[in-house]
Amino acid sequence: MPLSIIVPDRRAETREADDDTDRMSAGNPEADYILGGGFPADSINIVMGHPGSGKTIFAEQLIFHNAGPDRPILYFTTLSEPLAKVVRYLQGFAFFDEDKLGTQVIYEDVGPQLAREGAGALIPLLREAIRTLSPKVIVIDSFKAVHDLAPSAAERRKMVYEMTALLTAYGTTAFLLGEYTEDDILLYPEFAVADGIVELSRRRLGNRDERYFRVYKLRGSRYLEGAHAFRITGSGLDIYPRLVSPQMPEGYEPASERISTGVQGLDEMLHGGLWRGTTTLLAGPSGAGKTTIGLQFALEGARRGEPSLYMNFQENPTQLVRTIRALGVDLEQAQAQGLDLVYASPVELQIDSIIVDMFRRIQQRGVRRLVIDALGDLASAATDPQRLHDYLYALVQHFAVSTITSVLNFETTGNTIAGSGMQNAMSYLSDNVLLLTLDGQDETRRRLRVLKTRGSAHDTRVREVEISAAGLCILE
Amino acid sequence: MQSPRPDAPVILIADRDQTVRELQRFFLDRAGYAVEFADDGEAALERARAAPPALVVTEILIPKIDGLALCRRLREDPATAGVPVIVFSILSAAPRAAEAGASAFLRKPLVESVFVAAVNDLVAAQPTEAMEEQCRSR
Incomplete structure (x- = not known):
């Protein structure tokens, strides 16, 4: 029925209409609905937004949902927030599962090494992680911080190219988090190689804030366009997919009662x-x-x-x-x-x-x-x-x-x-x-x-x- | 990285992607195989005819002779007809690979557990020279 268009748990419905791309759930039924079933598996995705917009919470909700005993999930913290801070606040959310921490979800602070050796150090770190952990998901929080370490545009492009080659060759789904703005999409090479780009934004309205989730790009997949409001709750992101007009079914007739x-x-x-x-x-x-x-x-x-x-x-x-x-x-x-x-x-x-x-x-x-x-x-x-x-x-x-x-x-x-x-x-x-x-x-x-x-x-x-x-x- | 044992089964890989090669070499080394690379289909065919490897892994998109043609040519030659072939490609081409006589089809990207398991299964299904020698001596 057309009403199902805005209510969660419609993954089967949207999947049916999509291609045969394997999907990775965002751990959030509403986000999956907006994404046409989730992020394409084995893809590179950017989660962008200002500090405090909810990027880390979105990523953590996703990783704890997808964590399992088969292959671990790797979360690199770089030079944005110290690892201790990230993990301390994570524990307040309902999706946090202590049993998964350290075995199925592995946090690693690579900030000091990047600060010492520069942005290029990310590539050997990723290579080593793939070889030793075989992670099915890699989160880099923040990738913008790594990007900012590169001394020149040429170095940045080289680093992004090598990272893309590595992440594309190996079967892993990557999420690059960053404090990017819309203008950066046209300027920075990571946006050109990304398969998916989602933005979390916040707008002040009187004495309250309105937050929005938006998909900018999702290769090989249809998605629900526009700004979808969300709130941050103890369960993570509570997203409200934008209401769109229903498809009028064939043979639709007004009731005659x-x-x-x-x-x-x-x-x-x-x-x-x-x-x-x-x-x-x-x-x-x-x-x-x-x-x-x-x-x-x-x-x-x-x-x-x-x-x-x-x-x-x-x-x-x-x-x-x-x-x-x-x-x-x-x-x-x-x-x-x-x-x-x-x-x-x-x-x-x-x-x-x-x-x-x-x-x-x-x-x-x-x-x-x-x-x-x-x-x-x-x-x-x-x-x-x-x-x-x-x-x-x-x-x-x-x-x-x-x-x-x-x-x-x-x-x-x-x-x-x-x-x-x-x-x-x-x-x-x-x-x-x-x-x-x-x-x-x-x-x-x-x-x-x-x-x-x-x-x-x-x-x-x-x-x-x-x-x-x-x-x-x-x-x- | 430790060098493979002298009697390690040889896996011949026809692929141009350096990053893929590097990962394949690392995982196959770790699984106890010796790895050799060919830059194109022609070189792979020559190498396989000269000394049949335990297994061939080929991308479809390689120069001179593509991966599917390579697979057919290996099957046609009595010297290489028994060598198992994994078509490992970015293309979704399982039916075409089967038609070309491939033993298995895997779609990229590489996942260590899946890739190494496929190699192990196909190599294990082949009688090795050592095993043949044992059979002959009995």
Whole structure:
């Protein structure tokens, strides 16, 4: 199913579409997915990024995952960080396995020898390591430091050429870590010989940092392009592959079933409810009743045995539970029937992690109805308007293909939907658009109008609505 | 590096890549073999005809006579028809190697355990002169 496109553990799927290249797992299902199944085996790869970007953690996660009793993994530390420091911090991660250290994973500090003898000393060190250890993986951290030791460009090129010849002749997968920048890719010879180049970057955003994983090059393999957000956790890198639009399967047809909104009178206005698999933009100012309609829609789903997900960025869990109970709903029963309430604080939002978390839940629970309350919070979580637009477009496509019926709440500044680019874009992307308004004089008087329903006629009148203990209903 | 025993089986290698040669020599030396190199297919054929080695290892991409043609020519000549040949190439050419009469095909890069095991198996399957001598004396 197309949803599997962004959820981990899809290696079999991507492998199938790839060539017969053997792969080495990055020890991270999301990274493997982005890499089309992992790094090509017996290849030379560069992991680049500024200090503190997560290169060493990425490499260590990879080596401890791949370490086994057959052939060891060799980790050369050079002149970037002393070995003691690298190993000390390594022990805090969940992937660290003390039993493998010294036998299956061998750390070697070659910094002093390189400092004494220069960059050329790397070649005999590698040759000796291949002869004595037969390593299946060699990590050089940092290779940029070795590069910087070479007295001239000519010496550097010679060293890189000899290293490449050696690493290509012998069956080993090499990872060269370095504090490179994007400009270095065009200048330094190691980039020309690398089979794979991945970058870890960090961007400051207000008082938080955003980190991104990006593949620049992967010979003989397709990969998922673009910047994929990640966080560093106690398990290593937690990567969120960028959401891409699904492939529309051949013979894809919109569902032909109407479903109830759970709002009294609204199904009639829609001439029988919402088409299953459609996306509805529910717009209106604060206090107009968007959350109530969203909850009624999700609760109606649960009542009918349809797993329903309510993604909430507006009200904290206590407030939301109170709102639900005020509707006379037995929350525990609704949750047992399939209602999943998720709250994420707007302060901590990062759009990529939200989307990945949402899709994991959708897949795990077989969600049929989804409410996002509200889109504006997703907008504030996205640093790049184009990225947000791409995400929303891909989301709507995923929902359509998977016949998930969604309601996306959007807070307007007044009683009109026209205005910002995002509102216009969402009106265009959505199948249905409903607008709630508040009376300018009497804010307890609310109205609802159906502005658009794709593939259906609808009641075009402005209808008065009322919110009571039974929820929101359309008045006669 | 210690010099091989005088009676060590000879492995003839046809490959132009110096780094590959160096690694092959090191691992085969360590496994108890004597190693000789030829720069092209013609030189390899001549050397094999003059004194059949215990085994030939050839890359496909070598000058004058390519590795697959070398393999066929060795098979055609009664003096070398019984010499096992490993085609060890950067090319993915297992079916073509089998068609040319190769005893085994290995794809580069070199992995010591795989390479030496293949050499050991094929050499062990061949009756050595010493063994033949023993048989004759019985």
